[in-house]
Amino acid sequence: MPKMKTHKGTKKRFRVTATGKFKHRCAGTSHLASRMSKKRRRNLRGTRVLHDSVNHQIARALGFYSL
Numbered sequence: 001m002p003k004m005k006t007h008k009g010t011k012k013r014f015r016v017t018a019t020g021k022f023k024h025r026c027a028g029t030s031h032l033a034s035r036m037s038k039k040r041r042r043n044l045r046g047t048r049v050l051h052d053s054v055n056h057q058i059a060r061a062l063g064f065y066s067l
Helices: 008-013 038-043 052-061
Strands: 014-016 022-025 047-049
Antiparallel strands (some): 014 022
């Protein structure tokens, strides 16, 4: 059997924490931010922890476990 490949797009967008959770950048921050309120822009800074219901999809795309 061939080796399972890492999904490179997922690898660029997600990072694993020490406890095994996944961090990601908030959506909607790349452009057109001038129409947002200051509070909304401020709250979109930094990274967030991914919701538990999607963790298995990201882990599979990153090659943590196979099919």
